[in-house]
Amino acid sequence: MTTTGATLPGAAGAAPIPHRSPGRPRDARCDQAIIQATLDMLAEGGIAGLSMEAVASRAGVGKATIYRRWSSKETLVVDALATLSGSDEVDAPDTGVLRDDLIAWVDSARRKSWNTQWGRILPRMLAEKDTHPEAMSLYWQRVIRPRRERVEEMLRRGMESGELREDLDVDFVADILLGPVTYRQLVRHARAVSPEQVVQVVDLVLEGIRRRP
Amino acid sequence: MTTTGATLPGAAGAAPIPHRSPGRPRDARCDQAIIQATLDMLAEGGIAGLSMEAVASRAGVGKATIYRRWSSKETLVVDALATLSGSDEVDAPDTGVLRDDLIAWVDSARRKSWNTQWGRILPRMLAEKDTHPEAMSLYWQRVIRPRRERVEEMLRRGMESGELREDLDVDFVADILLGPVTYRQLVRHARAVSPEQVVQVVDLVLEGIRRRP
Amino acid sequence: MTTTGATLPGAAGAAPIPHRSPGRPRDARCDQAIIQATLDMLAEGGIAGLSMEAVASRAGVGKATIYRRWSSKETLVVDALATLSGSDEVDAPDTGVLRDDLIAWVDSARRKSWNTQWGRILPRMLAEKDTHPEAMSLYWQRVIRPRRERVEEMLRRGMESGELREDLDVDFVADILLGPVTYRQLVRHARAVSPEQVVQVVDLVLEGIRRRP
Amino acid sequence: MTTTGATLPGAAGAAPIPHRSPGRPRDARCDQAIIQATLDMLAEGGIAGLSMEAVASRAGVGKATIYRRWSSKETLVVDALATLSGSDEVDAPDTGVLRDDLIAWVDSARRKSWNTQWGRILPRMLAEKDTHPEAMSLYWQRVIRPRRERVEEMLRRGMESGELREDLDVDFVADILLGPVTYRQLVRHARAVSPEQVVQVVDLVLEGIRRRP
DNA sequence: ACATAATCGAGACGGTACGTCCCGTCTTGTG
DNA sequence: CACAAGACGGGACGTACCGTCTCGATTATGT
Numbered sequence A, B, C, D: 001m002t003t004t005g006a007t008l009p010g011a012a013g014a015a016p017i018p019h020r021s022p023g024r025p026r027d028a029r030c031d032q033a034i035i036q037a038t039l040d041m042l043a044e045g046g047i048a049g050l051s052m053e054a055v056a057s058r059a060g061v062g063k064a065t066i067y068r069r070w071s072s073k074e075t076l077v078v079d080a081l082a083t084l085s086g087s088d089e090v091d092a093p094d095t096g097v098l099r100d101d102l103i104a105w106v107d108s109a110r111r112k113s114w115n116t117q118w119g120r121i122l123p124r125m126l127a128e129k130d131t132h133p134e135a136m137s138l139y140w141q142r143v144i145r146p147r148r149e150r151v152e153e154m155l156r157r158g159m160e161s162g163e164l165r166e167d168l169d170v171d172f173v174a175d176i177l178l179g180p181v182t183y184r185q186l187v188r189h190a191r192a193v194s195p196e197q198v199v200q201v202v203d204l205v206l207e208g209i210r211r212r213p
Numbered sequence E: 001a002c003a004t005a006a007t008c009g010a011g012a013c014g015g016t017a018c019g020t021c022c023c024g025t026c027t028t029g030t031g
Numbered sequence F: 001c002a003c004a005a006g007a008c009g010g011g012a013c014g015t016a017c018c019g020t021c022t023c024g025a026t027t028a029t030g031t
Helices: A028-045 A052-059 A063-069 A073-087 A098-114 A116-127 A133-160 A170-187 A195-209 B028-045 B052-059 B063-067 B073-084 B098-114 B116-128 B133-160 B170-187 B195-209 C028-045 C052-059 C063-069 C073-087 C098-114 C116-127 C133-161 C170-187 C195-209 D028-045 D052-059 D063-067 D073-084 D098-114 D116-128 D133-160 D170-187 D195-209
Strands: none
Touching: A028 A052, A028 A063, A028 A073, A028 A116, A052 A063, A052 A073, A073 A116, A073 A133, A098 A116, A098 A133, A098 A170, A098 A195, A116 A133, A116 A170, A116 B116, A116 B170, A133 A170, A170 A195, A170 B116, A170 B170, A170 B195, A195 B170, A195 B195, B028 B052, B028 B063, B028 B073, B052 B063, B052 B073, B098 B116, B098 B133, B098 B170, B098 B195, B116 B133, B116 B170, B133 B170, B170 B195, C028 C052, C028 C063, C028 C073, C028 C116, C052 C063, C052 C073, C073 C116, C073 C133, C098 C116, C098 C133, C098 C170, C098 C195, C116 C133, C116 C170, C116 D116, C116 D170, C133 C170, C170 C195, C170 D116, C170 D170, C170 D195, C195 D170, C195 D195, D028 D052, D028 D063, D028 D073, D052 D063, D052 D073, D098 D116, D098 D133, D098 D170, D098 D195, D116 D170, D133 D170, D170 D195
């Protein structure tokens, strides 16, 4: 998962010729400690408030050990964010009943947005999307898009089953569902969306996209 | 819209004694030169490639003259960008036809959010909201709230005239209208909402909040 | 006494044509306050730790008021030190008995060197004689030399009366008398010369410079 | 003779474990380049015209590299000057004839004090003795005290052999011998003591402290 | 067993920019 | 005019990180 292209142990599968490189191998615990320290500091002060010196110190690692793995602050941040996608599975069930599934999905987003790590890192990323566009782009690919694919899948099935209109822009519908939740979290920090309001939004959208009888 | 505590003109009403502060007054040409240099450098190298030292030098100004007005690089950038938005006027007409007015209002937000300067200033404010809550609060009061008051007024009139349901949370409805536009601007910078999609959103929401027959 | 050559009121005596310059006359209290503040700060931190800004502030005066009288920090310091000469008269009597007079004079220097203002300003001046040679030179002329002229006068009279050898370098003899007192004060701050040691030194020197029988 | 708390070579005696400090060691060439640049600039513009920024630039060194070794401009200058004095050896012989030895010793002090570097470092130390007492204390221990021990030894031997009075305060006698030389150096920079005057002083003092027949 | 070689923590290195403090000058309104 | 207040261009201060570079010590392999 490193951007520098250095092969991590175990990543290559059953290579025909192992030919392990000589010398002391890299210590996997370093990778872990560095990533963790980076995520901690991102949540605390964003990319701007993140210094390689502090990451090294917090991870109990020399600066060179970081630069041996990542060529710059940006690539480190990008990789650190990438690790977030795996651990944060979309915990929305798949009941087959569209309304319930949508509600569950939006509510999952609502809960996630209040989770500390998610809730703090997103605004930081947004603020710095001009300064560090690659980081934001990777954050989208690795963290956000996987979640969205779930709801787009739901909507597409609804279209196929005839429950929804056939001319939907599923991408945009997902934005309408997610918009209010995200807007409140970001812009109006103190006024979170309630579970009841999640239902309101889903019903409102559903009414607009359901196939007309 | 300075973020520093400068007294705002016209805020005091009929003050008995104006009581100008003593000493040499600030030179307005400096403000102008600094803002201009900042904008120039922003255009050339982005926020990352902007140094106070270079701004001072390009503006033909001492660094202290900048710090006398803005306490940090962030506040300077925010103010510089703010000057670009020019007239903060909500350029939405008031026709009396609710659907048309809502469409006009959301579309005005869409156009504004698509402006480079607007598109950059909001995320920056969001990033600072933990570190400098007062800056975000000021931004909300001066920029965002006046716009929202317009739409809340529309919705309230719709409730009074019987066109809309009477149990609406106008604040939340405004968020649903604004959510998709802002969400796309912030999170999906490359995919702006189209005028057609504005109409879709308004119709969708309107259908959900209209008084049932 | 100003180095800028501006005529102070009352300094010119009975000028044929008074022809007072128009406008508001300078406030003599300002001169005083500035000089006093300068001396205070010199005693506290030397020339290095003296800022015009602080002098102005402590004197309750605008910076321009200082620069109207003195063209630079150096000229101000020089003039401030010059005022010291007047107030610190040599309080040694003139009994006619050489030994007593010398003891009284050296002891006066011993007491002076422990006085706060004298004792603190001299080492400061010495330390900065390379940085500000003019200041040191003026300090010598105005403050130190007048004291020394007293002892040189005594020694010359002793030579004339036949009590002392006729080939004395009075200047150097004064240095021998003053050397130990000053050396202890400056270099060995904690070990001041005692009144008894003053007598020892004078007797020692006197024995060496008395006319051989 | 660094003023910073660097461990002195040879101070530890027979340490069981030398325990080199970890990390990249300081580059000795930097020390050299910085000192040299400092001395060059001192020669050109004096202490006043010496800026750390210029020293760094001329030495081809980062500012931090200087501040890692010296905590301020003052300490750097002091150390730079100290390196000039080269051998701190007291170049006075030990002939066994008291008068000759004293003359040689005082004359050695005279020659030293007349050196530019020596002449500048002492007054500077004096100025700092209030602010940085430990620096002055170190200077005393390393530079001044070793010299004085030589003369005190001479005087004590003179007392033991019966050549001198037995009630002498050798410390004070040393001050009387050194006083005139130092006084002229510090206060009357332009008028150095001549070799002949050294003889005068020694004879004068010797006459006062010799055992009466 | 032992040299080889890449790793590790630590921290010095040349730089760049930071935000602060003064310098000596200039510009206000009020005596 | 002088005065207090304080803004102005400029320059140096001492600090914080950047990304690179040595150090001595550690840790596997390939002889």
